[in-house]
Amino acid sequence: MTYLDANATEPLRPQARAAVLAALDLVGNPASVHAAGRAARRLLEESREAIAARFGARPADLVFTSGGTEADALAVHALGRGRRLIVGATEHLAVRAATAGAAVLPVDRSGIADLEELRRLLREGPALVCLMLANNETGTIQPVAAAAALCRAAGALLHVDAVQAAGRVAVDVASLGADSLALSAHKLGGPKGAGALLVAPALSAMLAPLIAGGGQERGRRGGTPALPAIAGFAAACQAADWQTADCQAAGGAAALAPLRDAAERGAQEAGALPLGADAARLPNTTCLALPGVRADTQVIALDLAGVQVSAGAACSSGKVGRSHVLDAMGAGDLAGEAVRVSLPWCATPADIDAFLRAYHSMAGRLSRRAA
Amino acid sequence: MTPRPPHPVYLDNQSTTPCDPRVLAAMLPWFTERFANPHSVEHAMGREAEAAVEQARAQVAAVIGAEPRELVFTSGATESNNIAIKGAARHVAAGNPRRRVVTVATEHKCVLESVADLRAEGFEPVVLPVRPDGTLDPAVLRAALAVPTLLVSVMAVNNETGVVQDLTALAALARQAGALFHTDAAQGFGKIPLDVVAMGIDLMSVSGHKIYGPKGIGALYVRRRPRVRLAPLFSGGGQERGLRSGTLATPLIVGLGEAARLAQAEMASEAARLALLRDRFLVRLEALVPGLVVNGSRSARIPGNLNLTFPAATAADLMAAAPVLCVSTGSACSSAALEPSYVLRALGLSDAQAARSLRIGIGRFTSPADIDFAAAALAEAHAKLAHATIEA
Numbered sequence: 001m002t003y004l005d006a007n008a009t010e011p012l013r014p015q016a017r018a019a020v021l022a023a024l025d026l027v028g029n030p031a032s033v034h035a036a037g038r039a040a041r042r043l044l045e046e047s048r049e050a051i052a053a054r055f056g057a058r059p060a061d062l063v064f065t066s067g068g069t070e071a072d073a074l075a076v077h078a079l080g081r082g083r084r085l086i087v088g089a090t091e092h093l094a095v096r097a098a099t100a101g102a103a104v105l106p107v108d109r110s111g112i113a114d115l116e117e118l119r120r121l122l123r124e125g126p127a128l129v130c131l132m133l134a135n136n137e138t139g140t141i142q143p144v145a146a147a148a149a150l151c152r153a154a155g156a157l158l159h160v161d162a163v164q165a166a167g168r169v170a171v172d173v174a175s176l177g178a179d180s181l182a183l184s185a186h187k188l189g190g191p192k193g194a195g196a197l198l199v200a201p202a203l204s205a206m207l208a209p210l211i212a213g214g215g216q217e218r219g220r221r222g223g224t225p226a227l228p229a230i231a232g233f234a235a236a237c238q239a240a241d242w243q244t245a246d247c248q249a250a251g252g253a254a255a256l257a258p259l260r261d262a263a264e265r266g267a268q269e270a271g272a273l274p275l276g277a278d279a280a281r282l283p284n285t286t287c288l289a290l291p292g293v294r295a296d297t298q299v300i301a302l303d304l305a306g307v308q309v310s311a312g313a314a315c316s317s318g319k320v321g322r323s324h325v326l327d328a329m330g331a332g333d334l335a336g337e338a339v340r341v342s343l344p345w346c347a348t349p350a351d352i353d354a355f356l357r358a359y360h361s362m363a364g365r366l367s368r369r370a371a
Numbered sequence: 372m373t374p375r376p377p378h379p380v381y382l383d384n385q386s387t388t389p390c391d392p393r394v395l396a397a398m399l400p401w402f403t404e405r406f407a408n409p410h411s412v413e414h415a416m417g418r419e420a421e422a423a424v425e426q427a428r429a430q431v432a433a434v435i436g437a438e439p440r441e442l443v444f445t446s447g448a449t450e451s452n453n454i455a456i457k458g459a460a461r462h463v464a465a466g467n468p469r470r471r472v473v474t475v476a477t478e479h480k481c482v483l484e485s486v487a488d489l490r491a492e493g494f495e496p497v498v499l500p501v502r503p504d505g506t507l508d509p510a511v512l513r514a515a516l517a518v519p520t521l522l523v524s525v526m527a528v529n530n531e532t533g534v535v536q537d538l539t540a541l542a543a544l545a546r547q548a549g550a551l552f553h554t555d556a557a558q559g560f561g562k563i564p565l566d567v568v569a570m571g572i573d574l575m576s577v578s579g580h581k582i583y584g585p586k587g588i589g590a591l592y593v594r595r596r597p598r599v600r601l602a603p604l605f606s607g608g609g610q611e612r613g614l615r616s617g618t619l620a621t622p623l624i625v626g627l628g629e630a631a632r633l634a635q636a637e638m639a640s641e642a643a644r645l646a647l648l649r650d651r652f653l654v655r656l657e658a659l660v661p662g663l664v665v666n667g668s669r670s671a672r673i674p675g676n677l678n679l680t681f682p683a684a685t686a687a688d689l690m691a692a693a694p695v696l697c698v699s700t701g702s703a704c705s706s707a708a709l710e711p712s713y714v715l716r717a718l719g720l721s722d723a724q725a726a727r728s729l730r731i732g733i734g735r736f737t738s739p740a741d742i743d744f745a746a747a748a749l750a751e752a753h754a755k756l757a758h759a760t761i762e763a
Contacts, residue, residue: 001416008417009408009618017403024395024585027697029387034690034697035379037386066446066587069617073605094616097606186618191402193446193587193620210605212484213449222481223449224387224580226587229620299413308407308414 002307002354004263006284007136007164007342012232013189019235020191023228030225031216044225047234051196054237055162055181056172061204063220064230067195068163068184069094070210072130074197074221075159075180078207080128083157086121087130088113088142089328094182095130095161096324105131110279111140111329118147122154129158133176134165137312137325137340138276139285141169148177157203163187163195167240167345168253168282173198185229189345190236194229240345256343257283259352263341264288266356270363275331275338284343287326288359289334293366295323298339301366305358309339380741380748381697384734385530385558385676390626391583391735397629398585401622409619410610420621427628428590434635435556435575436566437592443611444624447589448557449481450604451576452524454591454615455553456485458601459522459574460494469521469550473497475507476717477534478526482555486524494521503719504668505534512541516548523552527559527575531701531714531730532667533676535563542571551599557581557589561634562642562673567592573599577631579623583735584630588623591615641735646674648733652742653677659750666718666728677731680720683757686729692752696745699730 003011012020023043028036030044045059052059065071076085076098085102087095090111103121106114113131121127129151134141144160151158160178162171167188173181180203185194199207205218213222240253264274264286272288290298295311302309312323326335341355381389401423409424411417429439445451460472472494474486486496495518499511507525516523523545528535538554545552553574556565560577567575575592579585593599593614607616634641657663662682681689686700701712711725720728729749733742 003407003416005407005411005414005417008411009406011406012402020402021395024390027381027387027389029383029580029586032383032386032697032699034383034699035694036381036383036697066450066620067617069607070446070605073607073616077605092607093609094607097609097616184618186408186620191620191622192408192618193623211446211450211453211481212488213453213481215480222453222484223447224578224586226446226585226620226623228585229587229623296413303414306415308411308416310411310413 002351003344004341004347004351004355005308005310006344007187007340008310009186009192010189011344011346012191013236013239013345015239016190016232016236020228020232023231026227030227031214040227043231044227047230050234051237052198055166055183055198056174057198058201061199061201063197063199063207063217064225065195065197065221066193066226068161068182068187071182071184071195071197072161073098074207074210075182076128076130077210079157079159079180079203081208082126084125084127085130086118086127088132090135090140090325091130091132092136092161092163095132099130107328109330111135111138111276111325112279113142113147115143115146115150119150122150122156127154127156129156130161131158132161132164133171134169134282135325136164137323138287139282140276141165141280141282144176144178152177164282167236168284179203185233185236188236188240190233191229193226194233253345254283256347259347259349260284260286260343263352263355266352267359270360271367272363273334275326275334276329284347286341287338288341289331289338290363290367291334291337293337295337295339297366298362301362302339302358305361307355307358309341311339379695379697380745382731382733382737382741382745383697383699384732385533385581385730386699386732387580387586388583388734389736390585391630391633393633394584394626394629398622398626401625409621410608424619424621424624427624430628430632431577431590434561434565434631435592436568438595441592441595443591443593443614444619445589445591445615446587447580448555448576448578451589451591452479452481452555453485454601454604455574455576456482456522456524457489457604459551459553459599460489460492461602462600463521469519471495471497471518471520472522472524473499473512473515473520473550474524475499475501475526477501477505477529477714478524479530479555479557482524482526501717504671505529505532505718506668506671507536507541509537509540509544512544516544516550520548520550523550525554527554527556527565528563528673529667529714530558531712532678532718533672534667535559535671535673537671538572539570546571558673561631561638562675564638567594579627579630582630582634585623585626588620588627590627642674645733648737648739648742649674649677651739652731652733652746655743655746656750659746660753666715666720675733678715678728679731680724680728681753683760684753685726688756689729689749689752692756693748696748700728701730
């Protein structure tokens with residue numbers, strides 16, 4: 001089995017596995033005052049500190065959630081009140097669904113948001129802007145710091161969905177200038193079931209909860225925290241090496257770039273057209289269109305050959321249709337003919353070889369039929 | 372002097388429970404080699420994860436007599452309660468005359484807060500009192516239902532006192548009045564027999580970590596026939612039929628499923644064992660601490676819980692004097708605050724009595740030796756503190 005669907009979920013890192021197991025051995029509830037509770041509390045707060053530090057935030061400004069979707073929803077719920085919403089055209093459904101009726105910020109053919117249009121939209125009154133750091137389908141990295149400067153100048157707030165970027169490129173909430181930033185554990189090699197919202201210090205104390213409860217997370221998110229998943233989240237953050245300023249640099253997740261490039265080049269030889277490849281991208285992602293061949297047909301053929309890729313976001317992959325991301329990029333018919341290849345942190349050259357064998361075989365059969 | 376055990380004695384199983392090794396074993400492969408996203412149904416690894424999620428859904432449903440598709444996975448009972456209460460209210464059209472949402476003074480904070488939050492959205496929260504034994508008088512609910520009511524939310528088992536509400540009778544009253552009936556069953560699921568059909572329940576919240584499963588997972592039962600409609604708390608990828616978006620946490624869900632299966636299979640034998648331990652504890656402690664009071668109904672209660680008011684020492688002092696015991700003053704979420712329990716106040720206890728009350732939660736991994744040690748240690752601490760009070 002060759003797993004190249006890391007943007008759907010990453011395999012668990014061994015450090016995260018160890019942390020999950022150790023946390024499952026702890027008995028207490030972090031809110032309890034007795035010895036077992038205090039031990040659980042200590043692990044919760046150490047995890048909070050480790051994650052916050054990795055993203056340049058204060059521990060007090062980190063709210064644990066059940067995952068990236070809840071973090072996005074909490075940000076829009078808490079920061080969007082009384083503000084107009086401006087949302088990037090290629091945002092994840094978690095953001096799109098939370099921002100119905102929002103003004104849409106268009107993107108160019110590479111998937112990069114139009115900042116001139118943002119400047120214009122920001123003139124229309126107090127806004128919350130949602131702009132993802134890296135796209136889940138194409139890996140395109142948005143000019144978030146530049147957008148943040150525009151937002152700041154206009155008195156707008158900026159929420160950044162960094163779910164796909166975290167663990168793969170350097171993410172620092174302060175230098176990005178984001179007012180809030182959503183994270184997901186399982187997209188960076190941690191377990192499913194934990195995420196976080198980082199909030200700018202000036203806003204974090206007053207965050208209105210989406211889930212009301214027993215006062216956990218300083219009243220910002222009710223419910224007993226998912227301690228094992230959170231401990232695994234912290235360990236995965238510490239293990240993920242993104243000590244690089246950008247995805248072109250060497251080392252860390254950027255080491256995946258040569259493997260990704262090899263997959264992309266090899267697929268091009270079989271007739272694939274990479275989409276969004278001329279923009280700054282995540283080092284692990286390529287979006288490959290095969291003209292004339294439906295995306296779901298490609299995914300099924302690759303699956304039968306033991307290669308796991310996807311036709312878009314996993315959450316919607318049960319209902320394969322056109323990609324709103326590729327449509328927004330003006331990909332035309334190719335929007336229904338592209339597969340996402342996303343390398344996990346543990347990808348090897350052998351994985352790329354297996355992918356290319358399957359891809360060439362698939363393209364040979366299906367492209368000919370399409371032609 | 373009672374010999375000190377090598378490890379803390381954990382008697383706070385209403386706060387959270389240790390993860391059962393069998394649950395851990397069931398979860399492990401889904402953390403590691405079988406890690407795929409259960410929504411990636413386009414490929415084999417994703418379908419395998421999806422199948423595991425669906426098996427767990429069936430396991431949870433079986434415990435309460437529901438159909439698997441009536442279960443929605445959430446991050447825990449708090450989220451389930453939020454979705455049930457706010458979701459039911461927000462779904463009704465603005466023109467609907469039913470604006471009343473009824474709950475009970477002894478509910479978990481997250482239920483009380485969810486109901487209270489609805490006031491700002493034009494609903495009418497009503498919080499009913501309980502009888503001194505902690506049970507809700509059906510006549511009190513009936514009176515509240517004289518005003519057209521949207522939803523009634525009554526917990527199955529109280530988290531501080533262990534008192535069991537008569538859900539069948541209460542749900543029948545709600546149904547007759549045309550109101551939906553929700554129950555927070557975080558403390559009852561897998562511990563007492565619950566059947567959503569026989570009991571007439573429309574919505575039920577359950578939690579994993581209260582039944583020896585992992586933290587971070589729960590479920591909400593949503594009746595299909597007749598269908599209960601809810602607005603989601605938040606949206607996104609549209610998972611769980613749009614009611615709860617976000618990638619499903621496969622390993623945690625598998626853990627919840629296995630924990631539910633074990634709880635169901637062992638419910639009767641475990642209840643009998645816990646009742647024996649509870650009685651043993653109480654007999655010993657009552658013999659050593661005259662004037663000890665058991666709070667809440669003696670009959671309508673789960674076997675694993677005791678809420679005790681001590682005659683001459685505060686709970687905080689008892690806990691400090693016996694730090695090897697992991698017991699609590701009440702709900703974990705608010706226990707750090709050390710305010711008198713609002714649950715005990717609702718049963719008619721004074722602030723001073725509530726401050727002298729401890730919750731003892733006996734669980735699957737409590738041994739008779741733990742019980743004997745705990746009874747002796749508490750009695751010893753109490754005697755010392757009572758003596759010090761008299762001296763002073």
